[in-house]
Amino acid sequence: MAAAPLREQLSALLSSMFSQGLVDEQFEQLQMLQDEGGTPGFVAEVVTLFCDDAERIIAEIATLLEQPIVSFDKVDAFVHQLKGSSASVGAQKVKFTCMQFRQFCQEKSRDGCLMALAVVRNEFYDLRNKFQTMLQLEQQIQAYDPKQQ
């Protein structure tokens, strides 16, 4: 059965994402909602919304930090937004890096914020890659067995 190795890959990927703390129980809740509802595509939808949102926010923050005078309140507001959506999707590591980021905003430290932004960006890209792999594997598995989600 051609789907079996793919399922193993997906299972291993998800396990490692959980064990590395990339995703937490909230992500598991979303998976359960998808399975219970029999609506494939829910997790994909939320993950995609999150990635689009995060990318937009990271770009906005980068622009704000380039200004001669940084508006730390605005940066903080964006970080708060990102923290919120990462919490909602279960992106645990990104959420934690946002919490640290907010400290630098409170301290009004441009250097601190730039560093925190770099960390958030890396964590986000790492997670996004894994989400993309996850979605690809799911699509491939679906192609072999359309009834399965």
Place this chain on the structure above:
Amino acid sequence: MAAAAPSPAPAPAMSPKVAVSPKAVDRKVVPVVAAAADEVSNEVHVLAVDDSSVDRAVIAKILRSSKYRVTTVESATRALELLCLGLVPNVNMIITDYWMPGMTGYELLKRVKESSKLREIPVVIMSSENVPNRISRCLAEGAEDFLLKPVRPSDVSRLCSRIRW
């Protein structure tokens, strides 16, 4: 795109000339179908307000998996517009984020409770921040409940089991 109300059979209270200007149209709003006047809906209809697209998707899913009908909007201003214009008929509950740019969920709560037409609708506030003052202010203002984000299915089912539809 001019009018936001697509139904050809508006409820008697609605003016057929209602047309929302294109600028006011929230393009992310789920299209609303006005129920025909004689149609009795046993379905619980929830209006969910949140500026975060991720959170809207999650709360909508949680509610829909409990078989509630959900209309999502991305701002409190838009929510009030829909409610006051009668474009979202028979809303049984409003669930709103606290902190949103423009009008906050708290302000939306106050407006709803001040309105003779809307005040009976239970309003639930969601927030990612656990601020006791905020929570008690909302409850004092008439909020049905206050949920901490990220919202879980269990939070919502606990909440909905208490509300008398």
